[in-house]
């Protein structure tokens with residue numbers, strides 16, 4: 001296990017310290033979601049819940065009650081049940097959650113209506129996340145309302161609801177050593193998956209056959225995808241969130257693969273773009289080299305003390321100048337940047353926080369100013385260019401070329417570390433890997 005139990009204790013204590021006495025945090029596990037009749041989607045724990053508990057079961061609620069004598073960390077979860085466990089799988093039960101997950105106390109989830117109001121009593125502030133699970137929000141209001149109805153008996157219901165995300169997401173934004181270790185594991189397997197895809201790819205294959213190779217590499221290492229893989233050949237590479245993955249890979253086209261996996265919940269998120277036949281054509285290489293240059297310019301700005309937006313500015317500056325040189329944009333680069341003319345070919349941003357969620361939590365701005373990068377923050381750098389056929393002003397030789405190069409970057413004390421650096425990125429290195437099969 002990458003994240004040791006003491007780290008979960010540290011996280012809970014840190015949160016409770018900031019919440020202060022008089023507060024209570026109520027954090028539900030993710031609900032089970034139905035895929036179709038009698039079939040559930042694969043269960044994925046809520047990232048906030050996972051961050052604080054390490055507990056992977058559904059139908060659970062974690063409660064933090066700072067300063068409560070008999071125990072500050074209480075978990076409601078499913079009871080042990082031999083029949084249910086035979087049908088649906090093992091459960092930790094109340095004893096398990098105390099012994100293995102460090103809860104001070106645990107109750108059956110079925111008893112929450114009777115017990116939780118008592119925990120809320122005399123607590124003035126409730127830290128929770130409203131709006132994510134409306135059904136749970138309603139139950140929480142129901143518990144508070146029950147206390148309100150007892151006001152005349154001298155019961156003090158909470159009178160303030162505070163957003164849990166505000167504190168928790170700032171904690172999640174700063175990765176600990178153990179979290180970085182988990183992200184390294186995830187990155188390692190994702191790199192192996194991309195390498196495998198480059199080595200099996202050949203004209204005539206279907207996109208889903210390459211997707212299968214990615215999934216094989218994830219699963220043989222005990223991991224799952226951190227989002228549905230994007231495997232888009234030719235024109236499909238110009239569709240940013242393409243996930244059908246059902247096209248044929250044609251000789252002379254590029255293949256864009258955006259795929260990552262998760263380890264103990266921690267995501268990797270990698271994109272590589274390579275020629276289906278193993279050799280970049282001249283127009284493909286021209287655009288590829290430009291995206292690569294933008295990638296390098298962005299990584300060079302991902303430094304402690306720089307603003308969140310500095311890498312993006314570096315990428316759009318490089319891309320715009322290059323687009324002018326190649327004849328895809330006309331005009332003065334400074335004006336084109338100001339007018340965001342590059343958006344015709346580059347319509348997304350250069351990255352996002354990365355962690356338990358692939359688009360991880362954490363504010364990008366503080367008080368309306370871009371946040372400063374700090375050691376321990378993890379983000380992606382992912383510039384791209386997408387020239388859909390028929391784009392006005394785009395020379396025909398560039399049509400249907402979609403390129404993105406995405407890596408996972410950790411901000412360090414003296415610069416940054418690309419966690420996914422071992423996967424070939426330079427055009428020559430990609431060609432060399434593809435010829436080695």
Ligand code: GLY
Pocket residue numbers: 227258259269352358382406
């Ligand atoms: N794979 C999602 C993203 O690159 O943001």
Ligand code: MN
Pocket residue numbers: 269351352380382406
């Ligand atoms: Mn990304």
Ligand code: MN
Pocket residue numbers: 258259269270271406
């Ligand atoms: Mn991605």
